[in-house]
Amino acid sequence: MTALCAQRTFFRGADGYEAARRGTVWNGILPQRFPDAIVQACDADDVVATIRYARAHGHRVGIRSGGHSWTASHLRDGGVLLDVSRLDHCDVDVDRMTARVGPGKVASDFANELDAQGLFFPSGHCEGIRLGGYLLQGGYGWNSKVLGPACESVLGLEVVTADGETLYCDPQQHADLYWAARGSGPGFFGVVTSFTLRLHRRPPVLGTCLYMYPVEVADEVFGWGRSISGEIDDRVELQILTSRNAPEAGPDVPTIAIASPVFADSEEDAAKALSILGSCPVIDRATVNVPYLPTTLANWYAAVMMKYPAGHRYSVDNMFTSASADELLPGIRTIIETLPPHPSHFVFAGWKPSADRSDMVYGVEDDVYLGLYTAWLDPADDARYGDWARSNMAAMSHLATGISLADENLAHRAGRFIAEPNLARLQQVRAAYDPDGMFHSWQAHD
Template structure:
């Protein structure tokens, strides 16, 4: 007997195996990598059984919690894959502004629960993003320029270690593993069963502005966006999404969309924070110009999802940079010239100036975040579009300070995602908690 949970494990070749494998990838591009067995865990006992089986049979272990892992780094040949998406519990303590949530809890679902109780958390921008991988890799989400990456609001983690021990980690207990859990991403060497979160008061107002420009004005708008980085109110997410159409606005031509949420205590404050968008020197040439309108998170989730369609294939890549607009523009022009059809897109995000962060494995970020989301629906188009994100980011890599693990492409383009000091410490902590290398590490690293 395997000792694995009956009815919830699938060996390669079993009926139900391929359905279980494919279900761990949210989009259509499921890599040709095959775990030996998939364990659909519902509690810590299932996890421990999976770990014991792996150790007894010489397998490595990977974990998936569900979400938008474009690269599907959890799929490894010959591994035991622990699917913890069913650990989706959530307990909210309104008085203490705390929550205990499972890795399989959807971020948008948690946000809805919190909104009803007047609370807030910097959850991810897309529906379907579960908290497990999102929090491990850092977590850029709603209002993160105020609250920081979501991992800064993780005040404790419950972890099953490589030897099957269940421990609670925080700044006073197993502090080194707690440090690693906030930024190690898919290279974390344990199985998180619960996150303990710090919550915040729900902002009274969510407002937005919308300015849409044709690609022909790219030089002007990106130069302007780069120049105002230090001036943008931290309550504003200044993001520009370039795509070959914007269906939500009825536009089918190539367009750069500056549509940015602002969270504030009043409509007046939100409108004031968003006024900076009117300072773009070509604002009068915008195809759409909406200086301010009230909105809400459910609407924003719907807008975000128009760029992420589960029946499409995706290949992504990204970079952090502090380069000037003049240095970035040649690469940006090539990105726009070669962009696949919608919903493929190019994201520009004004993130900095970066404040001093807590001591955690998450340790690489910069003034500007650039991310490419190549997409196609017909599998025959893979040869045409699959390399778009990778090749463009590789061409601009001399301007990068690193990448973010959220939308990584490490298996095909290894890149720096943590500081040298953090990587050295991660190796030390891994050696202490997983000396035999039971857990798979990142698919690539420098």
């Protein structure tokens, strides 16, 4: 019978267990769910040993690579929680333009390390998330309208299956498991111990624009934003962000900011690609009007993380939609009118759905993405703020194509996240590789 490494295994009730459990959750809200054991794997052998132990003892398994899993879907009652955040190896082959990385590699570190070598990967927009969960759920990241979700750049994976076997999956070997791994997120039925990734040349120029508008012209800004969302250059990420001012920044009122990254061959190309964002019909009401300035990936990460401070309690929800501005505006008005204090925020983002992603299970997508991110510090405010994101997305759900697993809230609100034919096929592949259901699936789907 396979044994676990005592130094890195914490059984419920033992010293170190609660610290290990707390350490797997980035959100300040710690769910009251308690695995029987938490294993901190340090290499692939630890993963194999843990899976064989779990099978021998009839345990179900949750997996955590380390990120911002808002609902901590890896944390379940009973069974084993396998923490693979320490599998953070990274080997870059510049000649082949590939990298072999562990699921615990911090995506922002990976992006910055590549940046220093003139290379690029569509890593996520937040600092600190690990590549494992990010890649499995699809991975909407920097320059993804051009490069596709990050899972499109996954060339292969090393996976430990439910029977404790290690397989390498790619389009030629175990292609069905490779298909299933790219987009199923926390519903994947295996443990990835390494990814082989396709790298890209870093675009020569990274830039941005910055426009800020008072909330009084929200209808005009969002109506215009929806009207141009399909016309924007793929190298530009349409990002319209609404949040209340920070206490030190002025009155506690919502402000609308358009700060859109651009990835281009020259500053002239970058400015031209961004120029459409200066066409808002109320541009004369902009309190900040910067059509273009050069920036860096590090600066972008720093700007993004101002909205995601550590130690806060978070509740999020989201939707993809193709609805018109007239259909969306009533819900957007309610979101803005009820917006909780800084750093809570509302993101309206443009996207480019693909005509065909049949080579992966990757979820639903549409022209526009709406994301609600509530953040507060005091547990006494849980009842006041905790349902804001869910209730507003529920009220607009009749306009939704579905949701993204990146910001899922499935424990509290059901949503379509994978096309029905793909979901049916995924369950068939699951039955072949995990017939006993040893690995947990998505919350509310187990």
